[in-house]
Each structure stands twice: as structure tokens, then as C-alpha cells.
Amino acid sequence: MNPTIGWIRQLAESWGVPGVLVPLVPFLVLLAVLYAVIGLAAYGAKRKWPRADKTIAFWLFISPWLIGFLVFTVGPMLSSVYVSLTSWDLITPPKYVGIANYTEAFQDPRVAQAIKVTLLYALISVPLQTALAFLVALLMNVDLPGIRLFRTIWYLPSLVSGVAQIVLFLWVFNPQYGLANDLLGKAGIEGPGWFNDASWALPTVILMSLWTVGGAMVIYLAGLKDVPSNLYEAAALDGAGVVRLFWHITLPQLSPIILFNVLTGIIGALQIFTQGFIANGGPKDSLLFFVYYLYDNAFQNFRMGYASALAWILFVIIMALTAVTLRGSAFAVYYETELGGRRRPRLRKG
Amino acid sequence: MAVLVETRPAETPAIRRADRPYWRRNLPTTLLLYVVLVLGSAAFVYPFLWMIATSLRSLAGVGSAGASIWPDEFLWDNYTRAITSFPFWRYTLNSVLTTVIPIVGTVFSCALAGFAFARLRVRFSGVIFAVVLATMLLPGEVTMVPQFMLFNNLGMIDTLYPLVLPAFFGSPFYIFLFRQFFARMPGELADAAVVDGCGWFRMFLLVYLPLARPAVVAVSILLFMGYWNNFLGPAIYINSDQWKTLPLALAGFQSVNGTDTPLLMATSVLITLPCLAIFFLAQKQITNGITFTGGR
Numbered sequence: 001m002n003p004t005i006g007w008i009r010q011l012a013e014s015w016g017v018p019g020v021l022v023p024l025v026p027f028l029v030l031l032a033v034l035y036a037v038i039g040l041a042a043y044g045a046k047r048k049w050p051r052a053d054k055t056i057a058f059w060l061f062i063s064p065w066l067i068g069f070l071v072f073t074v075g076p077m078l079s080s081v082y083v084s085l086t087s088w089d090l091i092t093p094p095k096y097v098g099i100a101n102y103t104e105a106f107q108d109p110r111v112a113q114a115i116k117v118t119l120l121y122a123l124i125s126v127p128l129q130t131a132l133a134f135l136v137a138l139l140m141n142v143d144l145p146g147i148r149l150f151r152t153i154w155y156l157p158s159l160v161s162g163v164a165q166i167v168l169f170l171w172v173f174n175p176q177y178g179l180a181n182d183l184l185g186k187a188g189i190e191g192p193g194w195f196n197d198a199s200w201a202l203p204t205v206i207l208m209s210l211w212t213v214g215g216a217m218v219i220y221l222a223g224l225k226d227v228p229s230n231l232y233e234a235a236a237l238d239g240a241g242v243v244r245l246f247w248h249i250t251l252p253q254l255s256p257i258i259l260f261n262v263l264t265g266i267i268g269a270l271q272i273f274t275q276g277f278i279a280n281g282g283p284k285d286s287l288l289f290f291v292y293y294l295y296d297n298a299f300q301n302f303r304m305g306y307a308s309a310l311a312w313i314l315f316v317i318i319m320a321l322t323a324v325t326l327r328g329s330a331f332a333v334y335y336e337t338e339l340g341g342r343r344r345p346r347l348r349k350g
Numbered sequence: 351m352a353v354l355v356e357t358r359p360a361e362t363p364a365i366r367r368a369d370r371p372y373w374r375r376n377l378p379t380t381l382l383l384y385v386v387l388v389l390g391s392a393a394f395v396y397p398f399l400w401m402i403a404t405s406l407r408s409l410a411g412v413g414s415a416g417a418s419i420w421p422d423e424f425l426w427d428n429y430t431r432a433i434t435s436f437p438f439w440r441y442t443l444n445s446v447l448t449t450v451i452p453i454v455g456t457v458f459s460c461a462l463a464g465f466a467f468a469r470l471r472v473r474f475s476g477v478i479f480a481v482v483l484a485t486m487l488l489p490g491e492v493t494m495v496p497q498f499m500l501f502n503n504l505g506m507i508d509t510l511y512p513l514v515l516p517a518f519f520g521s522p523f524y525i526f527l528f529r530q531f532f533a534r535m536p537g538e539l540a541d542a543a544v545v546d547g548c549g550w551f552r553m554f555l556l557v558y559l560p561l562a563r564p565a566v567v568a569v570s571i572l573l574f575m576g577y578w579n580n581f582l583g584p585a586i587y588i589n590s591d592q593w594k595t596l597p598l599a600l601a602g603f604q605s606v607n608g609t610d611t612p613l614l615m616a617t618s619v620l621i622t623l624p625c626l627a628i629f630f631l632a633q634k635q636i637t638n639g640i641t642f643t644g645g646r
Contacts, residue, residue, distance in 0.1 A: 002503045005503060005504055005505065006505075009505060020509075022505070023504060023505045023506040023509050023511055024506075024511060026504055026505070027504055027506070027511070027515065053550070054470055054472055054550070055472045055473070057466070057470055057549075057550035057551070058466045058470040058472045058475060060551075061462050061463060061465060061466035061470065061550070061551075061554070062462075062463045062466050062467070062478065064459040064462065064463065064518060064519050064520055065459060065460075065463045065482070065519060065520035065525060067519060068459075068516065068518075068519020068520055069481075069485065069519070069520075071500075071519070072493065072497060072500075072516050072519060073485060073488065073493055075496070075500075076492075076493035076495075076496030076497050076500065077488075077492060077493060077496075079496040079499070080492055080493060080495060080496045083495060083496060083499075090499075090502070136390070139383065139386065139387065139390075142383060144380065144383060144384070144387075147387075150387045150391055152633075153391045153394060153395050154390065154391065154394050155629075156394070156395065156398060156626075156629075157394055157395070157397070157398055159575075159622060159625040159626055159629055160398065160401075160618075160622050160625075161575070161579050161625075162579030162580075162581055162597050163579070163581055163597040163598075163600045163601050163604075163621075164579075164597070164600065164618040164621045164622050167600060167601075167604050167614055167615075167618050168397060168401050168615070168618055169397070170604070171404070171611055171614070171615070172397050172400065176413075177412055177413050177416070177611070179396070179397065179400050179416070179417045182416035182417035183417045186417070211394070211397065214394075267487070267489070270489070271489055271490070271491065273581070273582050274581045274582070274601075277581070277585065277601070278601055278604060291491055291582075294491055294494075295582070295585070295586070298494070298495050298498070299498075299585075299586055304495050304499070307494075307495050308495050308496070311489075311491045311492045311494065311495065312492065314489060314491055314492070315488070315489055315491075315492050318487070318489055319487070322487065
């Protein structure tokens, strides 16, 4: 523990602050000092340039984010670079080892396995989810009586998420008592071992992820409602059929939303953790997702340096996949600038 | 007049046909669509109903019932056991604390920053907004280990603080959402308030924030779903039983009582219940919220 922080804590304890609140005191003191400095600076600035109140207000308003950015993002990022070059178990002081962590990571067969499993998951589940969500949204966009009830039913599973969802599906796919194998058995098929079978575990997780496709469906549905109907009317007058309407109007109009969902989907899929944790990495490391392996190294084996190196490798993978997706999408995504004589405000970068 | 009379009869049937709802124009397709909708609904809702049915069965009943979703037993006792067999209320309190406090913190800090980016255009504000957007791409895992060390230094490991405090410092995605929302609101409001001698902060708090209620509600719901089900955070920072949240407790429960299916299902249902309740209470706001989070 930092000596200054320890001193503040001792002071708080001697003043009779309740034990639960003691850790908060150093934090609040640091924050108070920080804001005192900011407040003084703002006061001084206001005295000196009385007409700059807008500028001062802007900096004050973003100061929570700015401080958080420095304390929880920039600072940790810089120290993460350093930690990744050390060997550190949190107890003994960190020892500088150069790029040894990275060379170890490139030779570690479990890292290779983790990258393989995670990439496979992302590259299979994201397109599947996107396609399914989009098709379902198209289906739900038809104006039928009772369609709102169907929308609710298909969305409902998305509310069972995280640990509860995995616990449920561990039982749905239980080889002996589970729902899936019982149904398959009635159809005369002997079901696989699902989570217990090394070659089936990953497909099972992908299948499970399709269950919560409702969340993305609602986003596409909102997008479909936003497509101006005069486009369809004009094209239909020109003799376009259903397929061409879909291909030349629906798809281009929704392409920015699809891109947004694919991007967030890829980033989310590469950070999958809970499934691997609950399954303990799965049989024969078949569910050894990258973040789970990172967590395992950092908080089970206390290899902070190695875990930091892994985090940077993950960062590079995410950046690379994002860049590839953005490059690949450049010709496929249509950003409208003008529509029906009415200019839409574009997202301004400033 | 004569021209109108002449052209009308030819157009009327076509217009009438197009005016009829889709399902009356095209009956066979409609039937097919309904078959798909019903089959799909069955597939989607089946595991859900199975979860509820299983939570009401006895241990022996689970083995014999298999895929049936008919709850032929009603062992409400499973729910009593779920609540009493582990410190359920303690974990619920922890879950509520680590959900409600971060929601308040995130909404306030993000609305404040979003307002500044939308309404207080000053030098460098564009550059800084670009930085905000760029940080959306940074995976949390990169800062996970150093953040752990930071909280370790502050002596906050195995407390709820690491799960609560960062929320008060904004989150890029929600700053972006609020900025989009405030940018769409009329600027005359600000002018009027300035004429009345109102400071920027008071203007934000008394004029803009109340008007941003739809955004606040939508963001709060999204945040609720995220924080209530958060697992990685508690898994890193919480060790002792006393501070466990519900998802963490359920995960531990799964590894200890992995064979007691009804108990596990009852606990899962209990954990999911708040999300379901919020969904049915705020269905409209959820759809609105998703509409403006959907990109574009």
C-alpha cells in the first residue's frame, strides 16, 4: 500500500470512521484535493478572463470524465505497458524482464488455443447472429395482427443474460436430463455430449448465443421503421419486385446499422468471459476464451506481468479485426446525405 | 372536373387494394408467416418455460419429466430454499447497491459531459470529443490489471467500491448518447436561460436535464441490465462471501450445488425477475432507448 494512502487511512481510523467506509476516505481526500485545485484554477481563470465563462464551464463539465479518463484509462494504460515488461506476483516488487512475457505468450500453446477458440467464436457467432437478427426483424416488420405479441416473445430470452443464462443452458444441454437430448431422443436421434464434449462445447456456446438474438432484432426493427416509405413507393412504381426492393432499398438503408452492430458484436464476442469461467475453460480447453485465460493468469496465478502482455495482444487483435471490418465495409455501407430534398444532420466530428 | 371523373374509376381499385393491410392482400403468405412465427416463438420461449417448470419440480421429477414444460409439481418450497439456503438478501442488497449507485453516477456524469459537448462549443471541444469516441474502442481488459493495482493501493479490494466508483467518471458510449440527444434539442432554450441570468450549471440542471427525461430513462434501463448482470467486475474484486453479488453467488452456487437443478433454476428465475419486471413496466421506453442507441 502507498504510504500516503496508508497514513490517511490510519488518520481516518483514529477519528472513528466506521470500518466499512475507511477505504473510501483516501479516495475522497484525493478527489477533494483534485477538485480544490480545479476549482481554484477555474476561479482564477474567471477573474482574469471574465468573458470566458463558456470555456470554463465546458472544462468543469467534462472534468469528471477527464479525471476518470486520466485515472482509470490513461494512467492504467501507461502502467500496463510497464507491467507487461515485468514479472510481478503483487507480493514481491516487480522485476523488469524486457519482452520475455511477449515471447512467452507467442510460444504458449494455451495462448494459441485461447486465440483460436475466441476467434472461432467471434467469426462464427457474429455473422450468424447478425443474419438471424436481421431476418427475424424483417419477419417482425410485416404488419400482421398480433405481431406485437410475437415481438415480445422473441425478445424475452434476451432478458435472461449472464450467469443465469449459462446456468440454464448447462441444464438444457445436460446430456442425461437436459431438454435438448430428451427432444432429440424422442425424434430418434442420440444427442451429443454438448458442453461435456470437447468438439461440441464451442458450437454449443454459439448456439446458446443465438437465443438472445432479440436485442439486436429490436435495433434492426427500429431501423426498418425508419426507412422512408416513399423510396419503396417510387421503386414499386418503377416495377421493382420484392427481392429488388430488399436488395436496393432495405439493405443499403440499413447498412450503417448493420455495420454498427457487427462492430459492437465483434468487440463484444472477443471479450467473452463468463461462459469460459462457468465452464472452467471447458473440456480439453475447448472453451478457453482469451479473457478467461487472461483472468486466470492475473487473478488466480497472480502473474500480473504476463496478464498485461496478454491484454495488449487482445487489444491488437481487436484493433486489427475492427480495421478489417471497417475497410471491408467501406464499399458496402451507404451513408445517406440527402433524402427527399431534406438534409439530414450528419454526425459531426466536432 | 371532367378529367377527374375520367381518371378516378381506373385508379380506385388499385388504391383500395394497396390500402388493405398486408395480411388481407396475400393470404397464403400470411399463413406461412404465422407458421414460422409460431414455430420460432416456441423455440425461443421453450427454454424459458422449461426453466420455470423445472424450478417447481422435485429432484426426482426433473429426471422423469425431461423436456416437458408442464409443471405437474408445484414445489414452491424450491424458492423458499433458494432464499434461505444462502444469504440471499445480503447478496440482493449488494447487487442493488452495485446497480443503483453506478446508474446514478453514470447518468449524471455522462449527461453533464454530453451537454458540454453538445451545447458548449469551445476550442478543442471537437478534438476531445474525438478522444471520447476513440476510447470506446479500448477493451476494458487492457486497463483491468493496473486498475486492480490502483484499487489495491487504495485498500479497496474485497469491497464494493471498485464496482461503484468508476461509474462517477463517465463512460464514452453514454456520453455519446447524451451528446446526440442534447444536440437535437433547440438552442433557444439556452439563450432564454442566459437572458434570465442563469449560470451554465443551473441551466443544465433545471432546464436541459428535466427535458432529457426520455434519454435518462432509456440509459438507466440499459445500464440496469448491464450492471445487474455484471460478472467480470465482481469476479475480480470480490473474494469474501459478505460482498458477493447475485450473479457471483449463482456462479459459486453452480459449482457447489451443481446437481440440485430445481434449486439452481429457482435462483436463476429470482435473479432474472427484476429484469423481467422492468421490461414489462417500461416496454415503450426500452424500444425508444434502443432506437437511439442503434447507431446512425
